[in-house]
Amino acid sequence: MLHNPQSFHPLEPTRAQLTELGHDVWARAMAFTENLPASPAVPAEEPPPALIRAMLTAPAETPGDITPLLDQLDEAVKHAYEPGSPGLLAYVPGGGLSVSAVADFYARITNRFASMARVAPALVALEVGVLRWFASLCGLPQGSGGVFTSGGSMANFSAIVAARHTRLGESFFDGTLYISAQTHHSVTKAARLAGFPAASLRIVPHRSDLTMDEDALRHMIAGDRAQGKRPFLIVGSAGTTNTGAIDPLPRLAEIAAEEDLWFHVDAAYGGFFRLTERGQERLAGIERADTITLDPHKTLFQPFGIGALLARDPGLLAASHEVDGAYLRDMAHKQTYGGEHLPDFAHMGPELTRDVRGMRIWLPLHLHGVAAFRSTLDEKLDLAAYVHERLAAAPRIEVPWKPRLSTVAFRLKAASSSADDIRAANQATQELLTRINASGRILLSSTEIDGRFTIRICIVMHRTHADRIAEALDIIAAALADSV
Numbered sequence: 001m002l003h004n005p006q007s008f009h010p011l012e013p014t015r016a017q018l019t020e021l022g023h024d025v026w027a028r029a030m031a032f033t034e035n036l037p038a039s040p041a042v043p044a045e046e047p048p049p050a051l052i053r054a055m056l057t058a059p060a061e062t063p064g065d066i067t068p069l070l071d072q073l074d075e076a077v078k079h080a081y082e083p084g085s086p087g088l089l090a091y092v093p094g095g096g097l098s099v100s101a102v103a104d105f106y107a108r109i110t111n112r113f114a115s116m117a118r119v120a121p122a123l124v125a126l127e128v129g130v131l132r133w134f135a136s137l138c139g140l141p142q143g144s145g146g147v148f149t150s151g152g153s154m155a156n157f158s159a160i161v162a163a164r165h166t167r168l169g170e171s172f173f174d175g176t177l178y179i180s181a182q183t184h185h186s187v188t189k190a191a192r193l194a195g196f197p198a199a200s201l202r203i204v205p206h207r208s209d210l211t212m213d214e215d216a217l218r219h220m221i222a223g224d225r226a227q228g229k230r231p232f233l234i235v236g237s238a239g240t241t242n243t244g245a246i247d248p249l250p251r252l253a254e255i256a257a258e259e260d261l262w263f264h265v266d267a268a269y270g271g272f273f274r275l276t277e278r279g280q281e282r283l284a285g286i287e288r289a290d291t292i293t294l295d296p297h298k299t300l301f302q303p304f305g306i307g308a309l310l311a312r313d314p315g316l317l318a319a320s321h322e323v324d325g326a327y328l329r330d331m332a333h334k335q336t337y338g339g340e341h342l343p344d345f346a347h348m349g350p351e352l353t354r355d356v357r358g359m360r361i362w363l364p365l366h367l368h369g370v371a372a373f374r375s376t377l378d379e380k381l382d383l384a385a386y387v388h389e390r391l392a393a394a395p396r397i398e399v400p401w402k403p404r405l406s407t408v409a410f411r412l413k414a415a416s417s418s419a420d421d422i423r424a425a426n427q428a429t430q431e432l433l434t435r436i437n438a439s440g441r442i443l444l445s446s447t448e449i450d451g452r453f454t455i456r457i458c459i460v461m462h463r464t465h466a467d468r469i470a471e472a473l474d475i476i477a478a479a480l481a482d483s484v
């Protein structure tokens with residue numbers, strides 16, 4: 001028997017209902033955005049237990065009321081780190097451009113399937129256009145391509161799969177890949193997911209400036225070959241997460257060429273600084289990569305949920321990911337529109353169905369213009385250089401690395417290099433960080449570098465300007481004064 005649709009609570013609200021709902025959400029979104037500068041970077045308190053219990057509650061059979069539901073969401077959102085706060089200087093924060101959120105809403109209400117060219121050719125062209133622009137930023141030649149992913153981790157994963165498939169074929173247990181201790185952990189995870197035993201991952205020593213030592217790399221490759229291993233991949237970092245260090249990309253590219261290895265550059269943090277003149281210079285050599293990871297939800301200020309993998313030869317991405325699904329056949333094999341070849345993204349990575357991710361980048365890029373992004377990134381480089389200069393002048397702390405990008409790492413000096421003094425300095429630096437973050441106005445994070453507890457300031461948010469950085473320096477100075 002067919003159900004009478006009238007007897008159901010409709011899943012399709014009326015235009016009036018949806019408009020009212022939209023107004024309510026919109027008003028909350030405006031209040032949220034306006035309050036960001038005043039919002040604490042970290043919530044002062046843990047969420048009340050009742051809120052956690054409410055969020056865990058199973059849905060009822062009967063309809064609920066929108067206002068209390070949205071109130072509940074507001075509460076949950078409030079009890080969280082605030083990545084949109086100008087004071088969030090921890091990790092590699094994501095800004096969350098408001099216009100990207102608008103584009104996301106549009107993308108989701110129109111809900112197109114752009115994973116196969118035939119289904120939504122113009123939207124595939126939109127994504128291709130953004131990816132081509134990314135590729136040209138990185139200096140990759142015409143004909144390069146790529147695919148949007150959910151983030152940098154997935155991009156690194158597909159890069160390793162492509163390198164493995166292309167260079168090693170089906171049996172790859174004797175393959176070895178080369179990273180440094182400063183490489184992002186997602187590369188290690190990606191290697192594991194791609195099927196490599198832990199011993200395949202070779203950790204190349206780094207120099208005192210935290211960049212990969214290419215002489216050591218050459219030695220390790222030669223040693224591995226002598227052992228009957230098959231070196232196949234070098235992963236260079238274009239801006240490490242710890243300190244923003246940039247590996248010697250031109251020399252790594254040279255070694256990759258000489259040794260016939262795949263060259264992947266993880267530019268999840270640093271890549272978009274290519275928009276600036278300083279970034280162009282400092283990231284030279286990236287144009288020689290086979291694949292590049294970019295993370296628009298970091299240095300292109302996107303809301304979380306978007307990364308990108310670029311490939312010099314996108315055909316190799318397809319060759320390493322594509323498998324046949326008979327039910328897809330009606331959508332396939334029409335890829336030329338307007339005289340342009342459009343890819344089937346579904347074959348270039350692990351995902352089939354996904355949102356039209358490119359829209360949230362396309363709209364702000366075209367609406368704000370590229371210069372707005374360039375000057376914002378230039379501002380971050382300036383702010384980091386200023387923080388470095390100021391902290392380097394403070395008596396009891398050391399700032400061992402001049403920032404290459406927008407991260408400054410510092411710690412309290414140790415009285416000597418004895419293990420006891422290092423331990424004491426590590427402990428004191430940890431306490432310093434706790435005092436700094438107690439303000440709630442800024443959040444810094446910590447890392448460990450060569451056995452030293454190190455605080456890092458990472459300036460990436462588009463809303464972080466000189467005023468908040470001045471405040472951050474005052475907070476650090478006060479916390480230092482307290483630690484005497």
Ligand SMILES: *Cc1c(COP(=O)(O)O)cnc(C)c1O
Binds near residue numbers: 092150239241
């Ligand atoms: C953040 C980051 C990643 C991982 O990207 P996600 O988007 O968090 O998955 C990889 N590499 C570097 C250098 C990063 O900074």
